[in-house]
Amino acid sequence: MTRSSRSPYLDSAPLQPGDTVALVAPAGPGDEASLQRAVGFYEAWGLRVRVGEAVLTPHPRAKYLAGPDDARRRDLVDAWLDPEVDAVVALRGGYGALRLLDGIDWDEMRRAAARLDGRPKLLTGSSDITALHEAVRAHLDLATLFCPMPGNNVFRDSEFVRDDVHRWLFEPWGGRDLIGPKAEVMSPGTATGRFTGGNLSLLAAAMGAPEAAVAAPGILFLEDITEEPYRLDGYLTQLRRAGRLAAASAVVLGSWHECGDLDLVRALMEEEFARAGIPVLWEQGFGHDPNALSIPLGVDGVLDANGDRAKLTVGADA
Secondary structure (H helix, E strand, O other): OOHHHOOHHHOOOOOOOOOEEEEEOOOOOOOHHHHHHHHHHHHHOOOEEEEOOOOOOOOOOOOOOOOOHHHHHHHHHHHHHOOOOOEEEEOOOOOOHHHHHHHOOHHHHHHOOEOOOOOEOEEEEOHHHHHHHHHHHHHHOOOEEEOOOOOOHHHHHOHHHHHHHHHHHHOOOOOOEOOOOOOEEEEOOEEEEEEEEEEHHHHHHOOOOOHHHOOOOEEEEEEEEOOOHHHHHHHHHHHHHHOOOOOEEEEEEEEEEOOOOHHHHHHHHHHHHHOOOOOEEEOOOEOOOOOOEOEEEOOEEEEEOOOOOOEEEEOOOO
16 A cells, blocks of 8 residues: 555544644634534543634625635635644534635645644544545545534534544544444445545535546545435436546445435435446445544545445555
8 A cells, every 4th residue: 555545544543632623614604602612522632722713703795604715715724734733623514615625725735734743634524524525635635534523513412423533533543444333235345445525415516626637536435414316316417427436446325314205315326326336335324414423534445345234444455
């Protein structure tokens, strides 16, 4: 395995008490209560927390944005460029991260990607933050963590979620099994490759953008929320026509929270991926589930979808 196919976090924990994380809001705004709760969770874990200036400042026109694009982008970039910041944590999702990408100097971000200890900085977040995971994949070739965000209710309400995020931040990733309690084999087989993907609608929205032009072979993770089956059908069609599905060695399907009739969603996925001839997992557990699992992106792993219970292992040699 080349170094670019590994992350040091397979062998060493990303964070330890005393490290510094920056809370930013690249998409929707937080509120004072959720912000203070998020800060409290991370400080209780022994971390130093810095907060971006735009986190609590809604856009003057679009209240669904945490401030103007320039302000949200500045918070994100400043946090990444700060040599004392070890991880950049999205407070919440919503909408808006995709709007930031064209104004970021990715060469500058690449030069600042190393922490003081020499290991790469870590980006964490999910949902709309898929846009940033994809940008880091395409421009920086670094591992990231797709995980529930501390400003969201699920982080407040689920001790399981908090404990799972804590383990991913404070324990090495290598060798971990990602199978959730409801996972089923939709199509059997074995596959290896880089973990990529995230929120299906965000991946579809990026088709034609520079990030989507960078090949993403490997094991493709997909999930979504509040999208009717016909819209999911359209997003899958976009990914198929753009070649993203053909690049997948396997597909791991997460939660489809509030996406209408789940039987119809499953039938759509079975129809779409039956033609691919690759292993597929159904309801692996990541995404918008009330007890959503965290998953690393940008690391290699193995899916063994043979037998009664699948195994999805992080960092196993191909």
